[in-house]
Amino acid sequence: MSAALSIQNVSKTYPVPLAATRRLLRMKERAPVEALNGVTLEVGEGEVFGLIGRNGAGKTTLAKIIATLVQPTEGSVNVRGFDSVREEERVRAQVGLASAEERSFYWRLTVEQNLVFFARLYGLGSRDGARRIEELLELFELTPLRRRRFGELSTGNKQRMAVARAMLNSPPVLLLDEPTRSLDPLAAATMRQVIGSLARGPRPVTILLTSHNLAEIEELCERVAVISRGRIRAVDEPHSLRAAHRNRERVRLKLRGVDAERALELLRAVQSEESAQFAAEQLEDDLVAVNFERESEDDRLDRALRALVEGGAHVVSCETERGTLLDVLETFERETGEV
Amino acid sequence: MRALVLLLGRVRAFVVRDFQLAVSYRVEFFMRILSILFVTTTLYFISRIFAGSFATPYEQWRDPFLAWITALPFLNYFMVGFSSLANAIRSEQSQGTLEGVLMTPIGIPTLVIASSAWDFVQASFHSFLYLFFGWALFGVEYKGSFMLAVLFLLLTTLVLASIGILSASFAMVFKRGDPLSLLVGTSSVFFSGVFFPAQLISETAGSWLGFVTQLIPTTHGIDGIRRVLIQGQSFADVRGQLFILFNYLAVLLPFSLWVFARSVRRAKREGSLIQY
Numbered sequence: 001m002s003a004a005l006s007i008q009n010v011s012k013t014y015p016v017p018l019a020a021t022r023r024l025l026r027m028k029e030r031a032p033v034e035a036l037n038g039v040t041l042e043v044g045e046g047e048v049f050g051l052i053g054r055n056g057a058g059k060t061t062l063a064k065i066i067a068t069l070v071q072p073t074e075g076s077v078n079v080r081g082f083d084s085v086r087e088e089e090r091v092r093a094q095v096g097l098a099s100a101e102e103r104s105f106y107w108r109l110t111v112e113q114n115l116v117f118f119a120r121l122y123g124l125g126s127r128d129g130a131r132r133i134e135e136l137l138e139l140f141e142l143t144p145l146r147r148r149r150f151g152e153l154s155t156g157n158k159q160r161m162a163v164a165r166a167m168l169n170s171p172p173v174l175l176l177d178e179p180t181r182s183l184d185p186l187a188a189a190t191m192r193q194v195i196g197s198l199a200r201g202p203r204p205v206t207i208l209l210t211s212h213n214l215a216e217i218e219e220l221c222e223r224v225a226v227i228s229r230g231r232i233r234a235v236d237e238p239h240s241l242r243a244a245h246r247n248r249e250r251v252r253l254k255l256r257g258v259d260a261e262r263a264l265e266l267l268r269a270v271q272s273e274e275s276a277q278f279a280a281e282q283l284e285d286d287l288v289a290v291n292f293e294r295e296s297e298d299d300r301l302d303r304a305l306r307a308l309v310e311g312g313a314h315v316v317s318c319e320t321e322r323g324t325l326l327d328v329l330e331t332f333e334r335e336t337g338e339v
Numbered sequence: 340m341r342a343l344v345l346l347l348g349r350v351r352a353f354v355v356r357d358f359q360l361a362v363s364y365r366v367e368f369f370m371r372i373l374s375i376l377f378v379t380t381t382l383y384f385i386s387r388i389f390a391g392s393f394a395t396p397y398e399q400w401r402d403p404f405l406a407w408i409t410a411l412p413f414l415n416y417f418m419v420g421f422s423s424l425a426n427a428i429r430s431e432q433s434q435g436t437l438e439g440v441l442m443t444p445i446g447i448p449t450l451v452i453a454s455s456a457w458d459f460v461q462a463s464f465h466s467f468l469y470l471f472f473g474w475a476l477f478g479v480e481y482k483g484s485f486m487l488a489v490l491f492l493l494l495t496t497l498v499l500a501s502i503g504i505l506s507a508s509f510a511m512v513f514k515r516g517d518p519l520s521l522l523v524g525t526s527s528v529f530f531s532g533v534f535f536p537a538q539l540i541s542e543t544a545g546s547w548l549g550f551v552t553q554l555i556p557t558t559h560g561i562d563g564i565r566r567v568l569i570q571g572q573s574f575a576d577v578r579g580q581l582f583i584l585f586n587y588l589a590v591l592l593p594f595s596l597w598v599f600a601r602s603v604r605r606a607k608r609e610g611s612l613i614q615y
Binding site for chain 1: 345348349351352353355356359360363434435436438439440441442443444445446604607608609
């Protein structure tokens with residue numbers, strides 16, 4: 001797979017404004033803000049690539065550097081062969097950025113007027129622009145709102161507009177900064193479908209997706225990078241990251257016929273053999289939840305179930321939850337001392 | 340050829356956008372027309388106070404109303420040239436829309452031209468109204484070549500626009516407190532002889548202040564326009580003023596574009612492109 005996005009050793013430090021003047025006037029010195037440090041990544045053509053990290057980890061700065069809105073302090077970004085500093089106009093023709101910043105539209109203009117304006121800036125002619133706008137309004141279910149002022153839209157619809165604008169010139173690379181942040185669950189599912197279909201379409205689009213919704217990242221992305229304090233901590237497929245960092249799963253049993261105290265007593269035999277900790281909570285009069293962790297595929301669940309059933313408990317349900325990307329993120333952040 | 344079509348398409352997009360924004364504030368549009376009518380009428384009545392009461396050595400000022408009505412609309416135009424880009428940048432930064440615009444493959448020169456285009460369309464209309472009200476309501480007669488007056492108008496506006504690009508560069512990096520708008524904006528009205536002959540400054544306040552009047556491009560622009568429209572002078576008579584304006588332009592335009600491109604780069608380095 002050839003690289004659509006090549007990020008080499010990119011660092012970004014935001015300088016202190018008027019630092020020389022502040023020094024001259026002997027004002028209190030502020031430290032420059034280091035947003036990215038030595039970031040190196042490659043994203044292949046047609047790949048959906050996820051970027052996860054906490055607020056302030058550097059995700060948005062990286063997206064803005066790729067979109068040429070911010071210049072790196074060091075390193076280089078190459079978008080389909082074009083350098084983001086030396087050939088910024090060409091890079092912008094290749095990239096669509098949908099940021100979570102809803103102020104970047106004209107609030108007194110309608111949905112359609114906004115899209116027509118940006119279509120012209122992308123160099124689309126009247127006919128091509130109108131056709132593309134029609135497609136996007138349809139795709140994002142904005143057609144009934146086309147004559148509504150942007151300022152009158154709901155936050156979710158504003159977010160759809162941002163993604164629609166990013167796709168106006170059908171760019172081969174899309175940077176989606178938290179594209180489902182303000183959407184209701186149904187609209188978010190539709191947006192995920194759209195993102196998935198873009199990558200699988202006849203002209204696959206390369207997508208860099210940042211999100212706090214880790215389930216979304218796992219569902220959509222072929223690879224994920226974990227970014228923390230401006231550094232890339234790991235890059236891998238979501239399931240490999242999970243497996244490498246957490247080969248454990250959480251188990252939650254719901255029982256009837258015993259109370260919480262009796263359930264723990266029955267499980268004591270299992271607990272004494274292992275270091276596993278069982279926790280029990282009384283949910284209703286006759287319903288108890290037992291939670292514990294186990295290594296994937298060990299026999300602790302089997303032994304716990306046997307002990308409970310032999311002790312007179314009736315197992316109502318058994319749910320298991322594998323380690324998620326959240327666990328991966330938390331692990332890295334514990335290592336870097338962020339939590 | 341394709342680049343020109345693309346440029347014109349983008350300029351049109353900005354003009355249409357700004358027109359749509361302007362008509363979303365309908366009352367302001369009509370109030371502005373009304374205010375021009377009031378200003379023109381007020382100036383006419385003030386000029387009547389002096390009608391036939393004094394002889395002046397300043398040929399352009401024998402009819403003060405004519406001198407004002409030929410200077411005000413053009414000063415308005417020049418000031419648009421000076422302030423439109425900085426205002427557009429400030430407005431886009433404060434609204435947060437500059438990020439949206441700069442995400443598209445638009446070059447700096449295109450941004451400079453396109454974001455000022457609507458202001459010039461509006462200024463042309465307002466300037467025309469001053470001249471029209473003077474002619475239609477108060478019997479003002481303009482002499483000389485209108486084409487020559489337009490040449491002065493274009494040249495002076497471009498010079499002011501170059502200074503305006505420097506002002507916009509300041510807005511891009513420092514956001515507020517632009518010293519150029521204070522210097523050029525306020526001093527132009529005083530030093531360039533809009534309301535009284537510029538020669539009076541050197542005659543009463545000394546030659547160094549007279550030198551300042553000569554440094555300001557609008558002095559030469561307004562003088563040239565009055566020479567054409569009031570005194571009916573020809574190209575040969577006004578080529579000195581044209582030469583001065585052309586020299587200003589040759590120096591200021593490339594310099595200001597260079598500074599503007601650097602200020603955009605600096606704002607990108609500092610990450611303050613969309614901040615206000």
